[in-house]
Amino acid sequence: MDRxxxxxxxxxxxxxxxxDVAARxxxxxxxxxxxVNSEPGVTPDTERRVQEAIDALGFRRNDSARVLRKGRTASxxxxxxxxxxxxxxxxxxxxxxxxxxxGALLINGSSAEDPEREQELVLALCARRxxxxxxxxxxxxxxxxxxxxxxxxxxxxxxxxxGHVDVDMVLSDSFGGARExxxxxxxxxxxxxxxIGDQPRIHTATxxxxxxxxxxxxxGITVEDGxxxxxxxxxERVRAAAEEMLGGPEPVTALFAGNNRVTVTAVRVIAExxxxxxxxxxxxxxxxxxxxxxxxxxxxxxxxxTAAEHLFRRLDGAEHAPARVELPTTLIPRGSGELPxx
Amino acid sequence: MDRxxxxxxxxxxxxxxxxDVAARxxxxxxxxxxxVNSEPGVTPDTERRVQEAIDALGFRRNDSARVLRKGRTASxxxxxxxxxxxxxxxxxxxxxxxxxxxGALLINGSSAEDPEREQELVLALCARRxxxxxxxxxxxxxxxxxxxxxxxxxxxxxxxxxGHVDVDMVLSDSFGGARExxxxxxxxxxxxxxxIGDQPRIHTATxxxxxxxxxxxxxGITVEDGxxxxxxxxxERVRAAAEEMLGGPEPVTALFAGNNRVTVTAVRVIAExxxxxxxxxxxxxxxxxxxxxxxxxxxxxxxxxTAAEHLFRRLDGAEHAPARVELPTTLIPRGSGELPxx
DNA sequence: TAGGCCCTGGACAACGTTGTCAAGAGGATG
DNA sequence: CATCCTCTTGACAACGTTGTCCAGGGCCTA
Numbered sequence: 009m010d011r012x013x014x015x016x017x018x019x020x021x022x023x024x025x026x027x028d029v030a031a032r033x034x035x036x037x038x039x040x041x042x043x044v045n046s047e048p049g050v051t052p053d054t055e056r057r058v059q060e061a062i063d064a065l066g067f068r069r070n071d072s073a074r075v076l077r078k079g080r081t082a083s084x085x086x087x088x089x090x091x092x093x094x095x096x097x098x099x100x101x102x103x104x105x106x107x108x109x110x111g112a113l114l115i116n117g118s119s120a121e122d123p124e125r126e127q128e129l130v131l132a133l134c135a136r137r138x139x140x141x142x143x144x145x146x147x148x149x150x151x152x153x154x155x156x157x158x159x160x161x162x163x164x165x166x167x168x169x170x171g172h173v174d175v176d177m178v179l180s181d182s183f184g185g186a187r188e189x190x191x192x193x194x195x196x197x198x199x200x201x202x203x204i205g206d207q208p209r210i211h212t213a214t215x216x217x218x219x220x221x222x223x224x225x226x227x228g229i230t231v232e233d234g235x236x237x238x239x240x241x242x243x244e245r246v247r248a249a250a251e252e253m254l255g256g257p258e259p260v261t262a263l264f265a266g267n268n269r270v271t272v273t274a275v276r277v278i279a280e281x282x283x284x285x286x287x288x289x290x291x292x293x294x295x296x297x298x299x300x301x302x303x304x305x306x307x308x309x310x311x312x313x314t315a316a317e318h319l320f321r322r323l324d325g326a327e328h329a330p331a332r333v334e335l336p337t338t339l340i341p342r343g344s345g346e347l348p349x350x
Numbered sequence: 351m352d353r354x355x356x357x358x359x360x361x362x363x364x365x366x367x368x369x370d371v372a373a374r375x376x377x378x379x380x381x382x383x384x385x386v387n388s389e390p391g392v393t394p395d396t397e398r399r400v401q402e403a404i405d406a407l408g409f410r411r412n413d414s415a416r417v418l419r420k421g422r423t424a425s426x427x428x429x430x431x432x433x434x435x436x437x438x439x440x441x442x443x444x445x446x447x448x449x450x451x452x453g454a455l456l457i458n459g460s461s462a463e464d465p466e467r468e469q470e471l472v473l474a475l476c477a478r479r480x481x482x483x484x485x486x487x488x489x490x491x492x493x494x495x496x497x498x499x500x501x502x503x504x505x506x507x508x509x510x511x512x513g514h515v516d517v518d519m520v521l522s523d524s525f526g527g528a529r530e531x532x533x534x535x536x537x538x539x540x541x542x543x544x545x546i547g548d549q550p551r552i553h554t555a556t557x558x559x560x561x562x563x564x565x566x567x568x569x570g571i572t573v574e575d576g577x578x579x580x581x582x583x584x585x586e587r588v589r590a591a592a593e594e595m596l597g598g599p600e601p602v603t604a605l606f607a608g609n610n611r612v613t614v615t616a617v618r619v620i621a622e623x624x625x626x627x628x629x630x631x632x633x634x635x636x637x638x639x640x641x642x643x644x645x646x647x648x649x650x651x652x653x654x655x656t657a658a659e660h661l662f663r664r665l666d667g668a669e670h671a672p673a674r675v676e677l678p679t680t681l682i683p684r685g686s687g688e689l690p691x692x
Numbered sequence: 693t694a695g696g697c698c699c700t701g702g703a704c705a706a707c708g709t710t711g712t713c714a715a716g717a718g719g720a721t722g
Numbered sequence: 723c724a725t726c727c728t729c730t731t732g733a734c735a736a737c738g739t740t741g742t743c744c745a746g747g748g749c750c751t752a
Contacts, residue, residue: 022501023501023502066496066497066498066500066501068473068476068477068497068498068501069477070418070477070479071477071478071479072414072417072418072423072478072479073418075414076412076414076415076418081414083457083478090443091433091439091442091443091446092439092440092442092443092444092651093439094436094439094636096439097433097434097435097436097438097439098434100433100434101432101433101434101460102434104433104458104459104460105460108459113457113459113474113475113478114457114458114459115425115455115456115457116442116446116456116457116458117446117455117456118443118446118447131410132455133455134410135410135411135412135413136413136414136425136455137412137413137414154408155408155410156408156410158408159364159365159408159410160365272636272637275637275640276639276640279640293636293637294436294614294635294636294637295614295617295635295636295637295638295641296637297618298617298618298621298641299637299640299641309434
C-alpha cells in the first residue's frame with residue numbers, strides 16, 4: 009500500500025475521517041466527534057467551523073468504527089423463508105417499521121426453506137453483531153443459537169416454534185384456524201373433505217393438519233386414505249394431489265388448502281372442473297375477494313409487528329421468561345367455502 | 351464500568367474475543383486469526399487446539415472489527431418503496447440471491463415514497479459503509495449522493511432514473527409498455543380510453559402516460575378532458591377516478607391502469623358494473639390469469655437481478671461509463687383487454 | 693559443521709470512532 | 723488578589739480484528 013497517500017483526503021476510495029475534518033477545521037478530534045453526535049459543550053463558532061469542514065470534505069461518520077466502540081449496531085436481522093412470498097412481504101415491512109421507530113436498520117435474508125441456509129444466515133447476522141434477531145425457522149434444531157443468545161443477542165422466533173432453545177415466539181393459531189375452516193365446510197354439508205398441505209417437517213403444516221383431523225373427529229367423520237396430502241407446495245405436486253382427490257368414483261366434495269400457494273393452485277384446478285368444489289384456504293390472497301375464495305386469514309403485518317415489539321422490549325431490558333404468543337385467525341366467508349356438496 | 355471484568359469470558363453480553371481464544375489455546379492472537387480465516391501456515395495440531403478453544407468458548411468473529419480493518423463490509427443496501435408491495439418482494443429477493451452468490455448480505459429499507467426518508471435511509475446505509483447501493487428513488491434530486499459515489503460506493507438506480515447524478519440505471523420500458531397496451535385496446539375497437547396512474551412526480555407514472563398519449567396520437571384520437579387521472583394509488587381516489595370516467599353521458603369504454611395497485615382497484619370497480627369495460631393493467635398480478643385480466647407484464651425478478659449484477663460488476667472493478675439498461679415488457683392477453691366496446 | 697532456507701508462530705501497529713480525564717481560559721466570589 | 727467553579731477543548735486509550743514484519747526452530751546443502 010502507498011503509505012504516503014494514507015491520509016490524503018482526495019484518494020479515491022479513501023473517505024475523509026474525523027481526523028481529516030479536525031485538521032481542516034483546526035480543532036481536536038474529539039471536538040469533531042462532539043459536533044457529529046450533537047453532544048453539548050461546543051461553542052457555536054467552533055461548531056460552525058467544524059460543520060463547514062464536514063460539508064467541504066463530504067465527511068460521513070464511519071458506523072463500523074462506531075459500532076466497534078459502542079458495542080451496539082442499531083440493526084436487527086430477519087431471516088424468513090422467501091421475501092418474494094406475499095405472506096412475508098408485509099411481515100417484513102411491519103418489522104422494518106418497528107425497527108425504524110427504534111432507529112434500527114433491518115437486514116433480511118431468505119432461507120429458501122433450507123435449514124442449513126437458515127443457520128448460515130443466522131450466524132452471519134450474529135457475526136455482524138446485530139442487536140436482535142427475528143427468525144422464521146426452516147430447521148427444527150436451533151441449539152447452534154445457544155452461545156449467541158447467552159452472549160446477549162435478543163431473539164424472537166416467528167410463525168414456527170424454535171427447536172431445543174428457550175426463546176420468545178410469536179405464532180399464528182394454525183390449529184384453531186384450520187379446525188374452524190374445516191368445521192365451516194362441514195357445517196355446509198360436506199363430509200368428504202380433502203386436505204392439501206406443506207411438508208410435514210414444517211410445524212405450521214402439521215398444526216393445520218391436526219386442526220383438520222380435530223374438526224373431522226368432532227363431526228364424527230372418519231378420514232379416508234387419500235384425503236390428506238402433505239408435501240412441497242410446487243404447483244405440479246399440488247395439482248396432482250388435488251386431481252387425485254377430485255377424481256375417482258368417490259371424490260371429495262371440498263378442499264382445505266394448507267397455505268397461500270396451495271390455495272392458488274387449488275383455485276386453478278377447481279376452475280377447470282365442471283362440478284363445483286368447495287374450497288377454504290389458509291392465508292388470505294390478493295383479489296381473493298373478487299374470486300370469492302373463502303379463507304382463514306392471518307394478519308402477517310400484525311405478526312411481524314408483534315414480534316418486533318417483543319424484540320425491542322427485550323433490547324430495552326425486559327427480563328421476564330421467554331413468552332409464547334399466539335395470534336388468532338379469522339374466517340372470511342366469500343362464497344367458495346359456502347358451496348354445498350355437489 | 352467494572353474494569354476488572356473487562357476480559358472475563360463469562361460476563362453476560364461480553365463475547366469472547368480472539369484474545370480469549372488465544373489465551374485458552376495457548377497460542378498467539380494472530381494464529382487464531384489464521385485459523386478463523388482458514389489461512390495457510392498453521393500446523394494441524396495447532397489448528398485443532400485453536401478450534402477446540404473456539405468451540406468451547408462459543409467464539410464468533412466480530413465482523414464489525416473486521417470491516418473496520420478491511421474496509422469492505424460485504425453488504426449492500428437496497429432502498430425501495432414498499433417491501434410489502436408484490437412488485438418489490440420478488441425484486442428484493444432477486445437482489446438478495448445475487449448478493450448471496452457474492453457472499454454479501456442485504457440491508458433493505460422502504461422509503462414509503464417519501465424523498466426525505468429515501469435520503470435518510472441511503473445516508474444511513476452509506477454510514478454503514480455498504481459496498482454498494484441499489485435505489486428505487488422516491489425523490490428526483492440525488493446530488494446528496496455525490497460525495498458517496500466519489501468515495502467509491504457503487505450505486506445502481508432501478509425502475510426510475512436518478513436526478514442530477516450520473517449513475518447506472520436499470521429501467522423497465524414504461525413508455526413502450528403503456529403504448530403497446532393502449533394500442534391493444536385501440537386495436538380492439540376502443541376510442542374512448544381512460545388512463546389512471548400514479549402521482550406525476552413519479553417517473554414511471556409520467557412515462558406510462560406518455561405512452562398512452564403516443565398510442566392515442568398514433569390512432570388519431572384526441573384525448574378528452576377527464577380521460578386522464580394521475581394521483582395517489584389509494585383505493586378511494588382510484589375508485590372515484592374510475593367511477594367518474596365510467597359515469598356520465600359519454601363514458602370511456604376501456605381503462606388503462608398505470609400500476610398493479612390501480613389495476614386491483616379498477617378490477618373491483620369494473621366488477622360492480624353491469625356494462626362490461628375493457629381493462630389493461632401495467633404489472634402482472636397474482637391470480638390475474640383466473641380473473642382474465644390482460645396486463646403489461648414486467649419481470650420484477652429480472653429487474654432486480656440485472657441491477658444487482660451490474661452492481662457487483664462495478665464492485666469487481668468495471669470502470670466503463672454509467673450505463674442505462676431498459677428491460678422490455680410483455681403484453682399478456684387474458685380477456686379483459688380484448689373485450690369490444692360496449 | 694556452518695550457512696542458508698522454509699515453515700510456523702507471535703508482537704505490534706493500524707483501522708476510525710467514542711469514553712475518560714485533565715488542562716486551560718474566563719468569570720464569580722471571598 | 724487568591725480561590726474556586728464552570729465551560730470548552732484536546733490528548734489518549736480502547737474496541738477486536740488483520741497486515742506486516744521478525745524470530746526461532748528444523749531441515750537441507752555444501
